[in-house]
Amino acid sequence: MNEQQLKLNNQICFPIYSVSRLITKAYKPFLEGLGLTYPQYLVLLVLWENDNLSINQIGEKLLLNTNTLSPLIKRMEKMELLDRRRSKSDERSVLIELTDKGKELRENAIPIPEKLFNTLLAENVKLGDILFLKDILNNWVDILSEKQNDRK
Amino acid sequence: MNEQQLKLNNQICFPIYSVSRLITKAYKPFLEGLGLTYPQYLVLLVLWENDNLSINQIGEKLLLNTNTLSPLIKRMEKMELLDRRRSKSDERSVLIELTDKGKELRENAIPIPEKLFNTLLAENVKLGDILFLKDILNNWVDILSEKQNDRK
DNA sequence: AATATTTATATCGTGCACGATTCAAATATA
DNA sequence: TATATTTGAATCGTGCACGATATAAATATT
Incomplete structure:
Protein backbone atom coordinates (compact mmCIF):
# COMPACT_ATOMS: atom_id res chain seq x y z
CA MET A 1 0.00 0.00 0.00
CA ASN A 2 1.58 3.26 -1.10
CA GLU A 3 1.64 6.63 0.59
CA GLN A 4 -1.24 8.02 -1.38
CA GLN A 5 -3.47 5.06 -0.71
CA LEU A 6 -2.70 5.33 2.99
CA LYS A 7 -3.83 8.91 2.93
CA LEU A 8 -7.11 7.87 1.36
CA ASN A 9 -8.25 6.57 4.70
CA ASN A 10 -8.25 9.98 6.21
CA GLN A 11 -9.38 11.43 2.92
CA ILE A 12 -12.55 9.42 3.16
CA CYS A 13 -13.08 8.87 6.89
CA PHE A 14 -12.69 12.46 7.91
CA PRO A 15 -14.92 13.88 5.14
CA ILE A 16 -17.65 11.39 5.98
CA TYR A 17 -17.36 12.37 9.63
CA SER A 18 -17.54 16.07 8.72
CA VAL A 19 -20.27 15.84 6.12
CA SER A 20 -22.35 13.79 8.53
CA ARG A 21 -22.19 16.63 11.02
CA LEU A 22 -22.84 19.23 8.31
CA ILE A 23 -25.96 17.36 7.23
CA THR A 24 -27.26 17.12 10.78
CA LYS A 25 -26.65 20.83 11.11
CA ALA A 26 -28.46 21.51 7.84
CA TYR A 27 -31.52 19.66 9.11
CA LYS A 28 -31.55 21.64 12.34
CA PRO A 29 -33.49 24.78 11.34
CA PHE A 30 -36.26 22.68 9.79
CA LEU A 31 -36.42 20.13 12.58
CA GLU A 32 -36.39 22.52 15.48
CA GLY A 33 -39.60 24.00 14.09
CA LEU A 34 -41.07 20.61 14.99
CA GLY A 35 -39.12 20.40 18.24
CA LEU A 36 -37.14 17.42 16.97
CA ALA A 109 -42.45 16.92 8.09
CA ILE A 110 -43.37 16.36 4.45
CA PRO A 111 -41.69 19.52 3.09
CA ILE A 112 -38.46 18.91 5.00
CA PRO A 113 -36.60 16.78 2.42
CA GLU A 114 -37.20 19.28 -0.35
CA LYS A 115 -36.23 22.18 1.92
CA LEU A 116 -33.04 20.41 2.89
CA PHE A 117 -32.31 19.69 -0.72
CA ASN A 118 -32.69 23.35 -1.58
CA THR A 119 -30.50 24.35 1.34
CA LEU A 120 -27.68 22.15 0.10
CA LEU A 121 -28.28 23.47 -3.39
CA ALA A 122 -28.23 27.09 -2.26
CA GLU A 123 -24.99 26.68 -0.40
CA ASN A 124 -22.51 25.98 -3.13
CA VAL A 125 -19.88 25.23 -0.55
CA LYS A 126 -21.77 22.16 0.42
CA LEU A 127 -22.23 20.99 -3.15
CA GLY A 128 -18.47 21.27 -3.37
CA ASP A 129 -18.16 19.09 -0.31
CA ILE A 130 -20.43 16.50 -1.82
CA LEU A 131 -18.55 16.50 -5.11
CA PHE A 132 -15.32 16.11 -3.21
CA LEU A 133 -16.75 13.25 -1.20
CA LYS A 134 -18.05 11.61 -4.36
CA ASP A 135 -14.63 11.58 -6.03
CA ILE A 136 -12.87 10.28 -2.96
CA LEU A 137 -15.50 7.61 -2.44
CA ASN A 138 -15.28 6.42 -6.03
CA ASN A 139 -11.53 6.30 -5.73
CA TRP A 140 -11.79 4.31 -2.54
CA VAL A 141 -14.25 1.83 -4.00
CA ASP A 142 -11.88 1.26 -6.91
CA ILE A 143 -9.00 0.46 -4.59
CA LEU A 144 -11.12 -1.74 -2.36
CA SER A 145 -12.48 -3.71 -5.30
CA GLU A 146 -9.02 -4.05 -6.81
CA LYS A 147 -7.67 -5.36 -3.53
CA GLN A 148 -10.49 -7.85 -3.21
CA ASN A 149 -9.79 -9.11 -6.70
CA ASP A 150 -6.13 -9.54 -5.81
CA ARG A 151 -7.11 -11.98 -3.10
CA LYS A 152 -8.83 -14.34 -5.52
CA MET B 1 -39.30 17.09 -7.38
CA ASN B 2 -40.67 13.59 -7.64
CA GLU B 3 -41.23 10.97 -4.97
CA GLN B 4 -38.02 9.12 -5.70
CA GLN B 5 -35.90 12.22 -5.62
CA LEU B 6 -37.44 13.19 -2.31
CA LYS B 7 -36.46 9.85 -0.88
CA LEU B 8 -32.87 10.41 -1.96
CA ASN B 9 -32.47 12.79 0.90
CA ASN B 10 -32.92 10.07 3.43
CA GLN B 11 -31.17 7.65 1.13
CA ILE B 12 -28.05 9.73 1.38
CA CYS B 13 -28.30 11.52 4.72
CA PHE B 14 -29.05 8.45 6.77
CA PRO B 15 -26.31 6.29 5.18
CA ILE B 16 -23.73 9.00 5.72
CA TYR B 17 -24.83 9.29 9.33
CA SER B 18 -24.62 5.51 9.77
CA VAL B 19 -21.38 4.97 7.89
CA SER B 20 -19.78 7.78 9.87
CA ARG B 21 -20.60 5.93 13.07
CA LEU B 22 -19.47 2.61 11.60
CA ILE B 23 -16.12 4.13 10.65
CA THR B 24 -15.60 5.59 14.11
CA LYS B 25 -16.40 2.17 15.53
CA ALA B 26 -13.96 0.51 13.14
CA TYR B 27 -11.18 2.80 14.35
CA LYS B 28 -11.92 2.04 17.97
CA PRO B 29 -9.93 -1.20 18.52
CA PHE B 30 -6.82 0.36 16.98
CA LEU B 31 -7.15 3.72 18.72
CA GLU B 32 -7.89 2.43 22.18
CA GLY B 33 -4.53 0.70 22.08
CA LEU B 34 -3.16 4.24 22.10
CA GLY B 35 -5.74 5.45 24.59
CA LEU B 36 -7.28 7.77 22.01
CA ALA B 109 -0.19 5.46 14.83
CA ILE B 110 1.51 4.79 11.50
CA PRO B 111 0.06 1.31 10.95
CA ILE B 112 -3.49 2.40 11.80
CA PRO B 113 -4.68 3.47 8.33
CA GLU B 114 -3.61 0.20 6.77
CA LYS B 115 -5.15 -1.80 9.60
CA LEU B 116 -8.40 0.08 9.22
CA PHE B 117 -8.32 -0.50 5.50
CA ASN B 118 -7.91 -4.20 6.04
CA THR B 119 -10.70 -4.26 8.58
CA LEU B 120 -13.09 -2.70 6.11
CA LEU B 121 -11.82 -5.08 3.49
CA ALA B 122 -12.25 -8.11 5.72
CA GLU B 123 -15.81 -7.22 6.58
CA ASN B 124 -17.57 -7.61 3.29
CA VAL B 125 -20.70 -6.16 4.77
CA LYS B 126 -18.99 -2.85 5.04
CA LEU B 127 -17.70 -2.91 1.47
CA GLY B 128 -21.32 -3.41 0.55
CA ASP B 129 -22.23 -0.33 2.56
CA ILE B 130 -19.58 1.68 0.78
CA LEU B 131 -20.71 0.52 -2.63
CA PHE B 132 -24.26 1.40 -1.69
CA LEU B 133 -23.17 4.79 -0.48
CA LYS B 134 -21.18 5.35 -3.65
CA ASP B 135 -24.16 4.71 -5.94
CA ILE B 136 -26.49 6.90 -3.92
CA LEU B 137 -23.93 9.65 -3.76
CA ASN B 138 -23.31 9.59 -7.50
CA ASN B 139 -27.02 9.67 -8.08
CA TRP B 140 -27.40 12.60 -5.73
CA VAL B 141 -24.58 14.55 -7.34
CA ASP B 142 -26.22 14.05 -10.74
CA ILE B 143 -29.49 15.46 -9.51
CA LEU B 144 -27.84 18.35 -7.70
CA SER B 145 -25.76 19.30 -10.74
CA GLU B 146 -28.77 19.01 -13.02
CA LYS B 147 -30.79 21.27 -10.78
CA GLN B 148 -28.00 23.81 -10.64
CA ASN B 149 -27.80 23.84 -14.43
CA ASP B 150 -31.56 24.43 -14.59
CA ARG B 151 -31.11 27.66 -12.68
CA LYS B 152 -28.81 29.13 -15.30
C1' DA C 1 -38.78 -29.66 36.82
C1' DA C 2 -34.42 -27.30 37.95
C1' DT C 3 -30.69 -24.88 36.02
C1' DA C 4 -28.17 -22.51 32.44
C1' DT C 5 -28.19 -19.56 28.60
C1' DT C 6 -30.02 -16.16 25.68
C1' DT C 7 -32.59 -12.05 24.74
C1' DA C 8 -34.86 -7.27 25.24
C1' DT C 9 -34.49 -3.25 27.89
C1' DA C 10 -32.59 -0.19 31.00
C1' DT C 11 -28.91 2.18 33.58
C1' DC C 12 -24.32 4.13 34.29
C1' DG C 13 -20.19 6.53 32.97
C1' DT C 14 -17.48 8.96 29.55
C1' DG C 15 -16.81 11.70 25.64
C1' DC C 16 -18.20 14.14 22.00
C1' DA C 17 -21.20 18.02 19.34
C1' DC C 18 -23.22 22.27 19.49
C1' DG C 19 -26.29 26.48 20.60
C1' DA C 20 -26.08 30.10 23.86
C1' DT C 21 -23.62 32.87 26.88
C1' DT C 22 -19.63 34.97 29.29
C1' DC C 23 -15.18 37.13 29.58
C1' DA C 24 -11.09 39.29 28.46
C1' DA C 25 -7.98 40.83 24.94
C1' DA C 26 -7.50 43.03 20.57
C1' DT C 27 -9.02 46.07 17.12
C1' DA C 28 -11.95 49.57 15.02
C1' DT C 29 -14.38 53.81 15.34
C1' DA C 30 -15.90 58.19 16.98
C1' DT D 1 -7.90 58.85 23.73
C1' DA D 2 -12.47 56.98 25.11
C1' DT D 3 -15.92 53.87 23.49
C1' DA D 4 -17.79 50.26 20.59
C1' DT D 5 -17.16 46.13 18.20
C1' DT D 6 -14.91 41.99 17.14
C1' DT D 7 -12.41 37.94 18.24
C1' DG D 8 -10.53 33.61 20.77
C1' DA D 9 -11.48 30.66 24.58
C1' DA D 10 -14.09 28.83 27.98
C1' DT D 11 -18.35 27.37 30.34
C1' DC D 12 -23.07 25.63 30.66
C1' DG D 13 -26.89 22.77 29.36
C1' DT D 14 -28.87 19.22 26.46
C1' DG D 15 -28.80 15.29 23.65
C1' DC D 16 -26.75 11.83 21.45
C1' DA D 17 -23.39 7.39 20.96
C1' DC D 18 -21.61 3.53 22.99
C1' DG D 19 -19.00 0.09 26.09
C1' DA D 20 -20.03 -2.22 30.24
C1' DT D 21 -23.17 -3.92 33.34
C1' DA D 22 -27.68 -5.20 35.48
C1' DT D 23 -32.22 -7.27 35.43
C1' DA D 24 -36.03 -9.83 34.30
C1' DA D 25 -38.39 -12.64 30.97
C1' DA D 26 -38.04 -16.27 27.64
C1' DT D 27 -35.87 -20.26 25.93
C1' DA D 28 -32.68 -24.15 25.95
C1' DT D 29 -30.37 -27.80 28.35
C1' DT D 30 -29.71 -31.33 31.64
Whole structure:
Protein backbone atom coordinates (compact mmCIF):
# COMPACT_ATOMS: atom_id res chain seq x y z
CA MET A 1 0.00 0.00 0.00
CA ASN A 2 1.58 3.26 -1.10
CA GLU A 3 1.64 6.63 0.59
CA GLN A 4 -1.24 8.02 -1.38
CA GLN A 5 -3.47 5.06 -0.71
CA LEU A 6 -2.70 5.33 2.99
CA LYS A 7 -3.83 8.91 2.93
CA LEU A 8 -7.11 7.87 1.36
CA ASN A 9 -8.25 6.57 4.70
CA ASN A 10 -8.25 9.98 6.21
CA GLN A 11 -9.38 11.43 2.92
CA ILE A 12 -12.55 9.42 3.16
CA CYS A 13 -13.08 8.87 6.89
CA PHE A 14 -12.69 12.46 7.91
CA PRO A 15 -14.92 13.88 5.14
CA ILE A 16 -17.65 11.39 5.98
CA TYR A 17 -17.36 12.37 9.63
CA SER A 18 -17.54 16.07 8.72
CA VAL A 19 -20.27 15.84 6.12
CA SER A 20 -22.35 13.79 8.53
CA ARG A 21 -22.19 16.63 11.02
CA LEU A 22 -22.84 19.23 8.31
CA ILE A 23 -25.96 17.36 7.23
CA THR A 24 -27.26 17.12 10.78
CA LYS A 25 -26.65 20.83 11.11
CA ALA A 26 -28.46 21.51 7.84
CA TYR A 27 -31.52 19.66 9.11
CA LYS A 28 -31.55 21.64 12.34
CA PRO A 29 -33.49 24.78 11.34
CA PHE A 30 -36.26 22.68 9.79
CA LEU A 31 -36.42 20.13 12.58
CA GLU A 32 -36.39 22.52 15.48
CA GLY A 33 -39.60 24.00 14.09
CA LEU A 34 -41.07 20.61 14.99
CA GLY A 35 -39.12 20.40 18.24
CA LEU A 36 -37.14 17.42 16.97
CA THR A 37 -33.50 16.39 16.82
CA TYR A 38 -32.18 14.49 13.81
CA PRO A 39 -32.12 11.10 15.59
CA GLN A 40 -35.65 11.69 16.85
CA TYR A 41 -36.71 12.53 13.29
CA LEU A 42 -35.19 9.24 12.13
CA VAL A 43 -37.22 7.34 14.71
CA LEU A 44 -40.36 9.04 13.46
CA LEU A 45 -39.49 8.23 9.84
CA VAL A 46 -39.30 4.57 10.83
CA LEU A 47 -42.57 4.66 12.77
CA TRP A 48 -44.44 6.58 10.07
CA GLU A 49 -43.45 3.79 7.72
CA ASN A 50 -44.29 1.01 10.17
CA ASP A 51 -45.92 1.68 13.53
CA ASN A 52 -45.88 -0.57 16.59
CA LEU A 53 -42.30 -1.76 16.45
CA SER A 54 -40.22 -2.87 19.41
CA ILE A 55 -37.23 -0.80 20.44
CA ASN A 56 -35.05 -3.56 19.08
CA GLN A 57 -36.70 -3.44 15.69
CA ILE A 58 -36.30 0.31 15.50
CA GLY A 59 -32.68 -0.14 16.46
CA GLU A 60 -32.14 -2.65 13.66
CA LYS A 61 -33.41 -0.18 11.10
CA LEU A 62 -31.37 2.73 12.45
CA LEU A 63 -28.32 0.67 13.45
CA LEU A 64 -28.63 2.01 16.98
CA ASN A 65 -28.48 0.03 20.18
CA THR A 66 -30.96 0.22 23.02
CA ASN A 67 -28.56 2.14 25.23
CA THR A 68 -28.98 4.98 22.76
CA LEU A 69 -32.61 4.43 21.84
CA SER A 70 -34.07 3.78 25.28
CA PRO A 71 -33.50 7.26 26.70
CA LEU A 72 -34.14 8.89 23.32
CA ILE A 73 -37.53 7.22 23.07
CA LYS A 74 -38.35 8.13 26.64
CA ARG A 75 -37.74 11.76 25.78
CA MET A 76 -40.10 11.36 22.83
CA GLU A 77 -42.66 9.83 25.17
CA LYS A 78 -42.45 12.91 27.38
CA MET A 79 -43.07 15.00 24.26
CA GLU A 80 -46.20 12.86 23.79
CA LEU A 81 -45.13 11.77 20.33
CA LEU A 82 -45.41 8.06 21.14
CA ASP A 83 -46.53 5.52 23.73
CA ARG A 84 -44.47 2.71 25.24
CA ARG A 85 -46.04 -0.51 26.37
CA ARG A 86 -44.77 -3.98 27.14
CA SER A 87 -45.70 -6.65 24.64
CA LYS A 88 -48.18 -9.18 26.03
CA SER A 89 -46.70 -12.08 24.10
CA ASP A 90 -43.17 -11.21 25.28
CA GLU A 91 -42.91 -9.13 28.41
CA ARG A 92 -39.31 -8.24 27.59
CA SER A 93 -40.25 -6.29 24.48
CA VAL A 94 -41.36 -2.69 24.61
CA LEU A 95 -43.65 -1.79 21.74
CA ILE A 96 -43.65 1.77 20.47
CA GLU A 97 -46.83 3.24 19.07
CA LEU A 98 -47.27 6.74 17.70
CA THR A 99 -49.76 9.02 19.44
CA ASP A 100 -52.12 11.15 17.36
CA LYS A 101 -49.68 14.00 17.87
CA GLY A 102 -46.86 11.84 16.56
CA LYS A 103 -48.90 10.83 13.53
CA GLU A 104 -49.98 14.38 12.81
CA LEU A 105 -46.38 15.58 12.82
CA ARG A 106 -45.90 13.69 9.58
CA GLU A 107 -47.79 16.35 7.64
CA ASN A 108 -45.47 19.05 8.92
CA ALA A 109 -42.45 16.92 8.09
CA ILE A 110 -43.37 16.36 4.45
CA PRO A 111 -41.69 19.52 3.09
CA ILE A 112 -38.46 18.91 5.00
CA PRO A 113 -36.60 16.78 2.42
CA GLU A 114 -37.20 19.28 -0.35
CA LYS A 115 -36.23 22.18 1.92
CA LEU A 116 -33.04 20.41 2.89
CA PHE A 117 -32.31 19.69 -0.72
CA ASN A 118 -32.69 23.35 -1.58
CA THR A 119 -30.50 24.35 1.34
CA LEU A 120 -27.68 22.15 0.10
CA LEU A 121 -28.28 23.47 -3.39
CA ALA A 122 -28.23 27.09 -2.26
CA GLU A 123 -24.99 26.68 -0.40
CA ASN A 124 -22.51 25.98 -3.13
CA VAL A 125 -19.88 25.23 -0.55
CA LYS A 126 -21.77 22.16 0.42
CA LEU A 127 -22.23 20.99 -3.15
CA GLY A 128 -18.47 21.27 -3.37
CA ASP A 129 -18.16 19.09 -0.31
CA ILE A 130 -20.43 16.50 -1.82
CA LEU A 131 -18.55 16.50 -5.11
CA PHE A 132 -15.32 16.11 -3.21
CA LEU A 133 -16.75 13.25 -1.20
CA LYS A 134 -18.05 11.61 -4.36
CA ASP A 135 -14.63 11.58 -6.03
CA ILE A 136 -12.87 10.28 -2.96
CA LEU A 137 -15.50 7.61 -2.44
CA ASN A 138 -15.28 6.42 -6.03
CA ASN A 139 -11.53 6.30 -5.73
CA TRP A 140 -11.79 4.31 -2.54
CA VAL A 141 -14.25 1.83 -4.00
CA ASP A 142 -11.88 1.26 -6.91
CA ILE A 143 -9.00 0.46 -4.59
CA LEU A 144 -11.12 -1.74 -2.36
CA SER A 145 -12.48 -3.71 -5.30
CA GLU A 146 -9.02 -4.05 -6.81
CA LYS A 147 -7.67 -5.36 -3.53
CA GLN A 148 -10.49 -7.85 -3.21
CA ASN A 149 -9.79 -9.11 -6.70
CA ASP A 150 -6.13 -9.54 -5.81
CA ARG A 151 -7.11 -11.98 -3.10
CA LYS A 152 -8.83 -14.34 -5.52
CA MET B 1 -39.30 17.09 -7.38
CA ASN B 2 -40.67 13.59 -7.64
CA GLU B 3 -41.23 10.97 -4.97
CA GLN B 4 -38.02 9.12 -5.70
CA GLN B 5 -35.90 12.22 -5.62
CA LEU B 6 -37.44 13.19 -2.31
CA LYS B 7 -36.46 9.85 -0.88
CA LEU B 8 -32.87 10.41 -1.96
CA ASN B 9 -32.47 12.79 0.90
CA ASN B 10 -32.92 10.07 3.43
CA GLN B 11 -31.17 7.65 1.13
CA ILE B 12 -28.05 9.73 1.38
CA CYS B 13 -28.30 11.52 4.72
CA PHE B 14 -29.05 8.45 6.77
CA PRO B 15 -26.31 6.29 5.18
CA ILE B 16 -23.73 9.00 5.72
CA TYR B 17 -24.83 9.29 9.33
CA SER B 18 -24.62 5.51 9.77
CA VAL B 19 -21.38 4.97 7.89
CA SER B 20 -19.78 7.78 9.87
CA ARG B 21 -20.60 5.93 13.07
CA LEU B 22 -19.47 2.61 11.60
CA ILE B 23 -16.12 4.13 10.65
CA THR B 24 -15.60 5.59 14.11
CA LYS B 25 -16.40 2.17 15.53
CA ALA B 26 -13.96 0.51 13.14
CA TYR B 27 -11.18 2.80 14.35
CA LYS B 28 -11.92 2.04 17.97
CA PRO B 29 -9.93 -1.20 18.52
CA PHE B 30 -6.82 0.36 16.98
CA LEU B 31 -7.15 3.72 18.72
CA GLU B 32 -7.89 2.43 22.18
CA GLY B 33 -4.53 0.70 22.08
CA LEU B 34 -3.16 4.24 22.10
CA GLY B 35 -5.74 5.45 24.59
CA LEU B 36 -7.28 7.77 22.01
CA THR B 37 -10.76 8.54 20.75
CA TYR B 38 -11.34 9.29 17.07
CA PRO B 39 -11.68 13.07 17.54
CA GLN B 40 -8.51 13.07 19.65
CA TYR B 41 -6.75 11.13 16.89
CA LEU B 42 -7.86 13.76 14.39
CA VAL B 43 -6.37 16.50 16.56
CA LEU B 44 -3.08 14.60 16.65
CA LEU B 45 -3.12 14.12 12.87
CA VAL B 46 -3.41 17.89 12.53
CA LEU B 47 -0.64 18.57 15.03
CA TRP B 48 1.70 15.94 13.59
CA GLU B 49 1.33 17.74 10.29
CA ASN B 50 1.73 21.20 11.79
CA ASP B 51 2.58 21.78 15.45
CA ASN B 52 1.96 24.90 17.50
CA LEU B 53 -1.46 25.85 16.22
CA SER B 54 -4.09 27.79 18.11
CA ILE B 55 -7.31 26.08 19.12
CA ASN B 56 -9.06 28.13 16.49
CA GLN B 57 -6.70 26.95 13.76
CA ILE B 58 -7.19 23.33 14.75
CA GLY B 59 -10.91 23.94 14.69
CA GLU B 60 -10.74 25.34 11.17
CA LYS B 61 -9.04 22.22 9.93
CA LEU B 62 -11.43 19.85 11.69
CA LEU B 63 -14.54 22.01 11.26
CA LEU B 64 -15.04 21.93 15.01
CA ASN B 65 -15.81 24.88 17.25
CA THR B 66 -13.99 25.77 20.45
CA ASN B 67 -16.88 24.61 22.62
CA THR B 68 -16.04 21.10 21.40
CA LEU B 69 -12.29 21.46 21.15
CA SER B 70 -11.59 23.27 24.41
CA PRO B 71 -12.58 20.44 26.75
CA LEU B 72 -11.28 17.80 24.33
CA ILE B 73 -7.85 19.42 24.27
CA LYS B 74 -7.85 19.81 28.03
CA ARG B 75 -8.39 16.07 28.32
CA MET B 76 -5.44 15.55 25.98
CA GLU B 77 -3.38 17.88 28.18
CA LYS B 78 -4.19 15.70 31.18
CA MET B 79 -2.99 12.72 29.15
CA GLU B 80 0.23 14.71 28.67
CA LEU B 81 -0.02 14.54 24.90
CA LEU B 82 0.21 18.30 24.47
CA ASP B 83 0.84 21.60 26.23
CA ARG B 84 -1.39 24.66 26.23
CA ARG B 85 0.02 28.14 26.52
CA ARG B 86 -1.22 31.64 25.79
CA SER B 87 0.30 33.33 22.78
CA LYS B 88 2.50 36.27 23.71
CA SER B 89 1.57 38.26 20.62
CA ASP B 90 -2.14 37.72 21.25
CA GLU B 91 -3.12 36.84 24.78
CA ARG B 92 -6.52 35.57 23.60
CA SER B 93 -5.02 32.71 21.60
CA VAL B 94 -4.08 29.41 23.18
CA LEU B 95 -1.27 27.70 21.34
CA ILE B 96 -1.12 23.92 21.36
CA GLU B 97 2.22 22.18 21.25
CA LEU B 98 2.84 18.45 21.26
CA THR B 99 4.79 16.99 24.16
CA ASP B 100 7.46 14.38 23.46
CA LYS B 101 4.87 11.77 24.38
CA GLY B 102 2.48 13.26 21.84
CA LYS B 103 5.15 13.27 19.17
CA GLU B 104 6.23 9.73 19.91
CA LEU B 105 2.69 8.47 19.57
CA ARG B 106 2.98 9.14 15.87
CA GLU B 107 5.14 6.06 15.37
CA ASN B 108 2.50 3.86 16.95
CA ALA B 109 -0.19 5.46 14.83
CA ILE B 110 1.51 4.79 11.50
CA PRO B 111 0.06 1.31 10.95
CA ILE B 112 -3.49 2.40 11.80
CA PRO B 113 -4.68 3.47 8.33
CA GLU B 114 -3.61 0.20 6.77
CA LYS B 115 -5.15 -1.80 9.60
CA LEU B 116 -8.40 0.08 9.22
CA PHE B 117 -8.32 -0.50 5.50
CA ASN B 118 -7.91 -4.20 6.04
CA THR B 119 -10.70 -4.26 8.58
CA LEU B 120 -13.09 -2.70 6.11
CA LEU B 121 -11.82 -5.08 3.49
CA ALA B 122 -12.25 -8.11 5.72
CA GLU B 123 -15.81 -7.22 6.58
CA ASN B 124 -17.57 -7.61 3.29
CA VAL B 125 -20.70 -6.16 4.77
CA LYS B 126 -18.99 -2.85 5.04
CA LEU B 127 -17.70 -2.91 1.47
CA GLY B 128 -21.32 -3.41 0.55
CA ASP B 129 -22.23 -0.33 2.56
CA ILE B 130 -19.58 1.68 0.78
CA LEU B 131 -20.71 0.52 -2.63
CA PHE B 132 -24.26 1.40 -1.69
CA LEU B 133 -23.17 4.79 -0.48
CA LYS B 134 -21.18 5.35 -3.65
CA ASP B 135 -24.16 4.71 -5.94
CA ILE B 136 -26.49 6.90 -3.92
CA LEU B 137 -23.93 9.65 -3.76
CA ASN B 138 -23.31 9.59 -7.50
CA ASN B 139 -27.02 9.67 -8.08
CA TRP B 140 -27.40 12.60 -5.73
CA VAL B 141 -24.58 14.55 -7.34
CA ASP B 142 -26.22 14.05 -10.74
CA ILE B 143 -29.49 15.46 -9.51
CA LEU B 144 -27.84 18.35 -7.70
CA SER B 145 -25.76 19.30 -10.74
CA GLU B 146 -28.77 19.01 -13.02
CA LYS B 147 -30.79 21.27 -10.78
CA GLN B 148 -28.00 23.81 -10.64
CA ASN B 149 -27.80 23.84 -14.43
CA ASP B 150 -31.56 24.43 -14.59
CA ARG B 151 -31.11 27.66 -12.68
CA LYS B 152 -28.81 29.13 -15.30
C1' DA C 1 -38.78 -29.66 36.82
C1' DA C 2 -34.42 -27.30 37.95
C1' DT C 3 -30.69 -24.88 36.02
C1' DA C 4 -28.17 -22.51 32.44
C1' DT C 5 -28.19 -19.56 28.60
C1' DT C 6 -30.02 -16.16 25.68
C1' DT C 7 -32.59 -12.05 24.74
C1' DA C 8 -34.86 -7.27 25.24
C1' DT C 9 -34.49 -3.25 27.89
C1' DA C 10 -32.59 -0.19 31.00
C1' DT C 11 -28.91 2.18 33.58
C1' DC C 12 -24.32 4.13 34.29
C1' DG C 13 -20.19 6.53 32.97
C1' DT C 14 -17.48 8.96 29.55
C1' DG C 15 -16.81 11.70 25.64
C1' DC C 16 -18.20 14.14 22.00
C1' DA C 17 -21.20 18.02 19.34
C1' DC C 18 -23.22 22.27 19.49
C1' DG C 19 -26.29 26.48 20.60
C1' DA C 20 -26.08 30.10 23.86
C1' DT C 21 -23.62 32.87 26.88
C1' DT C 22 -19.63 34.97 29.29
C1' DC C 23 -15.18 37.13 29.58
C1' DA C 24 -11.09 39.29 28.46
C1' DA C 25 -7.98 40.83 24.94
C1' DA C 26 -7.50 43.03 20.57
C1' DT C 27 -9.02 46.07 17.12
C1' DA C 28 -11.95 49.57 15.02
C1' DT C 29 -14.38 53.81 15.34
C1' DA C 30 -15.90 58.19 16.98
C1' DT D 1 -7.90 58.85 23.73
C1' DA D 2 -12.47 56.98 25.11
C1' DT D 3 -15.92 53.87 23.49
C1' DA D 4 -17.79 50.26 20.59
C1' DT D 5 -17.16 46.13 18.20
C1' DT D 6 -14.91 41.99 17.14
C1' DT D 7 -12.41 37.94 18.24
C1' DG D 8 -10.53 33.61 20.77
C1' DA D 9 -11.48 30.66 24.58
C1' DA D 10 -14.09 28.83 27.98
C1' DT D 11 -18.35 27.37 30.34
C1' DC D 12 -23.07 25.63 30.66
C1' DG D 13 -26.89 22.77 29.36
C1' DT D 14 -28.87 19.22 26.46
C1' DG D 15 -28.80 15.29 23.65
C1' DC D 16 -26.75 11.83 21.45
C1' DA D 17 -23.39 7.39 20.96
C1' DC D 18 -21.61 3.53 22.99
C1' DG D 19 -19.00 0.09 26.09
C1' DA D 20 -20.03 -2.22 30.24
C1' DT D 21 -23.17 -3.92 33.34
C1' DA D 22 -27.68 -5.20 35.48
C1' DT D 23 -32.22 -7.27 35.43
C1' DA D 24 -36.03 -9.83 34.30
C1' DA D 25 -38.39 -12.64 30.97
C1' DA D 26 -38.04 -16.27 27.64
C1' DT D 27 -35.87 -20.26 25.93
C1' DA D 28 -32.68 -24.15 25.95
C1' DT D 29 -30.37 -27.80 28.35
C1' DT D 30 -29.71 -31.33 31.64
